[in-house]
């Protein structure tokens with residue numbers, strides 16, 4: 113077993129060199145973080161699209177290693193929330209901090225902080241004209257200045273991990289949706305992000321491919337990755353989430369444990385929403 117360089121390179125996805133992430137091994141995911149500041153903090157965040165007030169005074173804290181599932185009706189602002197966390201959308205007021213640092217407006221510092229936030233979208237967003245391997249090595253080589261051999265070794269370890277190492281030389285169109293989404297997860301992880309955002313990562317997939325993607329995400333969560341996941345997959349939420357955030361009309365209406373949220377939601381708005389999604 114030890115003759116494999118990939119294995120020797122370590123297959124723990126949250127490994128980014130021993131000192132930086134050592135706490136993740138010592139601390140159970142979602143365990144109280146003591147005095148440690150939250151990894152992601154939003155305070156009084158407001159965002160408008162013209163006259164439409166899409167994010168209303170959003171306060172949200174995500175601790176290191178915590179998995180937060182965001183759920184709620186269409187148009188409620190879930191995608192806008194994700195996009196504003198890595199500044200794909202500028203906000204109008206409020207504060208967003210990643211690991212204690214406020215998101216800068218623009219420039220090199222923004223590019224660096226943005227690289228700390230991995231994002232996986234509903235549509236896979238892979239570069240169509242590049243192979244799976246090239247998709248996963250591009251960011252590390254261009255942004256992290258990793259040399260090609262090292263980037264490829266890391267990419268193969270990640271592709272192995274998400275179960276598609278044998279597809280490395282193929283182009284995205286030659287893969288199934290589930291495989292493409294797993295490649296997208298490997299690509300995001302290759303940047304060694306501090307937090308991963310998933311915006312409905314399984315909703316464009318055929319049903320038989322949903323679980324292969326959720327399994328990869330569940331494993332990531334168990335390894336201590338900090339995650340914000342927009343999804344209506346309740347099995348995943350119950351299995352992996354520390355906290356459910358229910359969002360409607362641009363507001364966080366309820367924050368709860370998954371168990372409480374799905375069986376005994378506090379707000380009428382959440383109960384109404386759940387009654388609709390649970391009956392089909």
Ligand SMILES: Nc1ncnc2c1ncn2[C@@H]1O[C@H](COP(=O)(O)OP(=O)(O)OP(=O)(O)O)[C@@H](O)[C@H]1O
Pocket residue numbers: 161164166184185186187188189190191192193
């Ligand atoms: N670029 C944009 N320009 C104008 N309005 C937008 C833009 N993006 C989103 N919106 C509007 O902002 C509101 C929130 O949209 P958002 O996509 O964040 O909702 P969502 O909760 O992710 O919904 P869904 O569950 O359908 O994905 C919606 O009313 C939407 O129409």
Ligand SMILES: [Mg+2]
Pocket residue numbers: 190191192311
């Ligand atoms: Mg959305």
